Amino acid sequence: MFSFVGEIDLKMRKIEETRYLRTGNLRTFVNMAERTEKARFDARLTQQQKQLFEQAAAAAGFKTLSDFVLQAAQEKAIAVLSQQQHLVLTAEAQKRFFDLIENPPEPNEYLKAAWKEYQSKKF
Numbered sequence: 001m002f003s004f005v006g007e008i009d010l011k012m013r014k015i016e017e018t019r020y021l022r023t024g025n026l027r028t029f030v031n032m033a034e035r036t037e038k039a040r041f042d043a044r045l046t047q048q049q050k051q052l053f054e055q056a057a058a059a060a061g062f063k064t065l066s067d068f069v070l071q072a073a074q075e076k077a078i079a080v081l082s083q084q085q086h087l088v089l090t091a092e093a094q095k096r097f098f099d100l101i102e103n104p105p106e107p108n109e110y111l112k113a114a115w116k117e118y119q120s121k122k123f
Helices: 010-017 049-062 064-083 091-102 109-120
Strands: 018-023 027-033
Touching: 049 064
Parallel strands: none
Antiparallel strands: 018 027
16 A cells, blocks of 8 residues: 655654653653643543543653653654554555546646646745
């Protein structure tokens, strides 16, 4: 199968700037690029969910429950977006796609007009 990766690459690069500071057995989630830009997110959860998350955070060595939840949510968001940003083609569609890339059709009138308009603009 053939896949395309879209804007997620830029998001992934930004996420790669994320670092973990390790102090003893604890690690703290710190985004080096956005340390000063803060936003707030509140969530309601059951007592059982909170206890589960706290146990997992402690087992993974996170300093706070927020650090653990933010990392888990961020990882899941990246996975979801990455999956949606891929175009998976069948073998027949791949062949057609590459054939059109290698042997493009002649430009139609609309494309010619768009090209002229593009060339007339100063960027």
